[in-house]
Each structure stands twice: as structure tokens, then as C-alpha cells.
Amino acid sequence: MIISFFALHLFAATTIHVPADQPTIQAGINAASNGDTVLVAPGTYYEQINFGGKAIVVRSQSGNKVTIIDGLGLAGPVVTFGSGETTSSVLQGFTIQNGSLNSSTFEGGGIAVIVASPSIIGNIIRNNVGASGGGGINIYQGSPLVQGNTITGNTLAFTGGTEGGGIDVLTVSSAQIVDNNIQNNFGVGFGGGIGLNNAGDVLILNNTISNNTAESEGGGIWIVNEADEIIVQNLITKNSAPEGAGIYSLIPQSTTGYRLVNNTIASNSASNAAVVADGFSQNAEIINNLVIAPAGQSALLCNPIYKDGPPLVQFNDAFTPQGNSFDGMCAGFSGIHGNISVNPTFVGTNNFRLKDGSAAIDVGSNSAPDLPSKDFVGNQRIINGNGGTAAIVDMGAYEFDPVVLAPKSLAFGLQVVGSTTRKVVKLTNAQDKTLSISGFSVPKGYSVSGCGSSVAAFASCNLTVTFHPLTSGSFKGTLSVKDTAGNSPQVVGLSGSAH
Numbered sequence: 001m002i003i004s005f006f007a008l009h010l011f012a013a014t015t016i017h018v019p020a021d022q023p024t025i026q027a028g029i030n031a032a033s034n035g036d037t038v039l040v041a042p043g044t045y046y047e048q049i050n051f052g053g054k055a056i057v058v059r060s061q062s063g064n065k066v067t068i069i070d071g072l073g074l075a076g077p078v079v080t081f082g083s084g085e086t087t088s089s090v091l092q093g094f095t096i097q098n099g100s101l102n103s104s105t106f107e108g109g110g111i112a113v114i115v116a117s118p119s120i121i122g123n124i125i126r127n128n129v130g131a132s133g134g135g136g137i138n139i140y141q142g143s144p145l146v147q148g149n150t151i152t153g154n155t156l157a158f159t160g161g162t163e164g165g166g167i168d169v170l171t172v173s174s175a176q177i178v179d180n181n182i183q184n185n186f187g188v189g190f191g192g193g194i195g196l197n198n199a200g201d202v203l204i205l206n207n208t209i210s211n212n213t214a215e216s217e218g219g220g221i222w223i224v225n226e227a228d229e230i231i232v233q234n235l236i237t238k239n240s241a242p243e244g245a246g247i248y249s250l251i252p253q254s255t256t257g258y259r260l261v262n263n264t265i266a267s268n269s270a271s272n273a274a275v276v277a278d279g280f281s282q283n284a285e286i287i288n289n290l291v292i293a294p295a296g297q298s299a300l301l302c303n304p305i306y307k308d309g310p311p312l313v314q315f316n317d318a319f320t321p322q323g324n325s326f327d328g329m330c331a332g333f334s335g336i337h338g339n340i341s342v343n344p345t346f347v348g349t350n351n352f353r354l355k356d357g358s359a360a361i362d363v364g365s366n367s368a369p370d371l372p373s374k375d376f377v378g379n380q381r382i383i384n385g386n387g388g389t390a391a392i393v394d395m396g397a398y399e400f401d402p403v404v405l406a407p408k409s410l411a412f413g414l415q416v417v418g419s420t421t422r423k424v425v426k427l428t429n430a431q432d433k434t435l436s437i438s439g440f441s442v443p444k445g446y447s448v449s450g451c452g453s454s455v456a457a458f459a460s461c462n463l464t465v466t467f468h469p470l471t472s473g474s475f476k477g478t479l480s481v482k483d484t485a486g487n488s489p490q491v492v493g494l495s496g497s498a499h
Contacts (some may be wrong), residue, residue, distance in 0.1 A: 026368040032056045042066040053083030060093035071099040077112035089118040101131035108138030117143040135169030143174035163195025172200040187214045191222030198225035214241040218248035229258040236265045245271035251277045258282030260459040266292035272273045273301035284311035290396035293320035301331035303446040315365040356401045356431045361385040361400045364393040376400040384486030402485035404428045412467040412496030425463040429455040436484045443477030445469045469498035
């Protein structure tokens, strides 16, 4: 027993504080062993760091807005993962800025991932300059997790550069690019937001990809060569490029193909098309998307330059006023295979949720591959939005929710027996018709009041939930609202305890 305790003590993880224990972040990394944490105090650190293959966590103490790693414009990435790092190597909670690559020797102005698979979580990656690929992040033969980052204001500037103003994924990877905000990036070549070049089975899920610019193709996303990419439930808006302002794909002959599922691609700039499916396309799958283009241009252009095509195109709304909604080899697809060409009627010019009555509600395919269980903002993915006989998925990134209760849960904590505590839930009727409420239910220890028996179209009301425990113990359950909406009953989780 004594030996076991001694061994555990020897190998216990250590937290190294910067600058209290080590003067720089790199010094902290150098001093760390696998399993350790390098915890960085607020401040600006003018350095370039390299994880050196260590399975450690490098994390800010107070968040990415006040903890900055500045590359000073020196040649090379600000952060490098190039020694076989795994997801146990974590970079979290920093601003990564002013990386500068002045030749094609380096890729990844902000972060370079080279045959490695780290976790890059919750950072701001801004104002970096890439050379031949990846202004913000370059991933070469690596499979990292890139999650919850803001990747903004990065540039691919080298005249011989290829793709990825924000992120570049080059050569077979299983990268996961999830829940990021990729905006205002620029590429002299292809893929203002994301560039994918022979990238393998990359997952691109729940990202906002907006206001990116490519001088050639693919303002939002650019895809070339063999591709198994899964591009699901992203909001791709206000990007620009001469060809494929939202997405441009060029896939040569292959037995594989990428998937576009439940994306909202809208309000991108004038181009030949919002989405271009070029080259060998028949193994690509384009399902449940909203592809909306400005007047006079194509929405979805299928234009194979090799022998096969077009892709599998089902249950999409491709729409443009005064233009060809489905164009090229996809011409005539409206009205077949579940495809439509109708203005989807968004809530607003900058709000791409569907309004009640939208033709894109409840008309998708529930059997679409890789369909998430939650929508872009975390609501249930398949909801009966129009009061029909069955719940059918909507097209695009958002699921229309006829009646919304917020918050989704109430925690009353520990209360004294006999005390009374109240919290409020807001009920919003998103429909263009009056909502009739038939009843409420709560578990023992709770009561609910408010809202009455009906709520007008597009109106809200407040429900007051009262926790009044008369005995000690734990009180868990749900507030349930039964009404005439297709997603009835709506529920809110309740929890509390009493002593």
C-alpha cells in the first residue's frame, strides 16, 4: 500500500502557473510532463510556442479575451503541433494573433497542425497571415478537434497559396470542425472560410461561416480532390467569390463523395452560383439544404467537367428570384426527389430561422445521413412544425419550433421546508395563429400560474413556477404545457430540494 501511494504521488498531475512558476508559456510547456496543466494568467505573451508532442493542457486562467499569445509577425506559426500530439494535447482559451508566414515554407499563420491530432478549443484566432495554406489554422495529415473557436480576420496572402483563409485541411484527415464562428477571413486563392484539399472524412458541423472572401472559388467553403467530407447543419452566409460564393466543390473521378446535409446557405454575394457542384459529382449527397441565391444568379449549379454526375440531390429548397434555381445538370430538379424552389421566408435579413408558414417546414427527409438530434441552436431536430400527422425534419440549419419555453430548465436549489421560491418561464407562440392551451402539469412541490388559455399569434407570456416544498427531500420533474401546437407538449425541467 505504501509503494502504491508513493507511485501515485510521483506521477500525480501538476499545474504549472505562468508567469508565477515559469516566465513564458513555452517555458511552462518545456517544464511540463504528460498529464500536466500549464495555466496562464491574463496578459499578452509575445512568443511562438510548440507543444513538442506533450499530452498536456495549456489553458488560460481568465479566458480568451484577456490572455493573448502574439507572434509579433515573426516567420512561422504562433502555435505548432508537429510531434504526433493527440486529443490529450489541449490549447484552450487564448487569443492567437499576428502569426506571419512570409514564404511558402510554412503553413498555418495562427496554428499549424502537422501529422497531429490536438484539441483546439475556445480560442480567438485572429489577424494571422498564411502562405500556401491556412491563414488561421492549417491542418496537414492531422485529425484535430477544432471546437468553439472564433476564427476571424485571417489572410491567405502568398501569391502561390492555394486554399483556406480561415482553416485549411490538406491531405487525408479526420478533423472535426464543430461549433466555430469562422468570419471575415480572406484568401487570394480558394476557400475564404475553409479550404479542403483531399481532406478525407472531415466533419464540419454547426459552424457559422460568414463574411469570408475568396478571390477565385468558394467564398465560404472550397472542396477539391477525393472527398468524404460531412458538412452538416452550418450557417453559411454573406460570403463572396466569383464562383460558388457559398460553396465550390471540384471532385475528380472517385468512388467517394462529400455530403451536404441541412445547411442554410443564403445571402452570399453575387457569383455564378451560391453552390457549385463541379467535376465528378454522382457520389456526392446534397440533402435537406436551403440554397438561396441573389436575383439573377443560380442557386445550385451542377456542372460536371468529368464523365459522371450529377450528385444525389434530394429534399432541398434551391431558390433565386429571376434566375435558375437548379442549374446545369441539376436543371429540372425542382418538383422531383423532394426538391422545391420557393422563397423560404426567413424571420429577417440577418435572422435565418424559418417563419411560420414557410414552405421549408416539415418537408425534409428524416432518413438523411448524419442528421443530428439537435438543430443549430440546440432545439430538438425533428419537430411537428405545421400540426400535421407526423413530425418531419425541416430544411436548413434551424428547426421551426411553434412554441418555445425558455429557459429549458429551472433549478431551485436547496430550500427550507415550507418556504416559497418563484421563477419565470417565458412562453413564445411563433405561429401566425392563436395558440390554445388546454392544461399545465407540474410535479409534487410545485405549482404554476400565468398565460391563461390562449396566446395570440407571435406573442409571448410568462409562466410563474412556484416551488413550495412541505417535506424534506428531492423534488425533480417537468413543467408540461399541453396546447394546440404541433410540438405539444412542451416541457421544462424542474429540480429542487428541501430540508
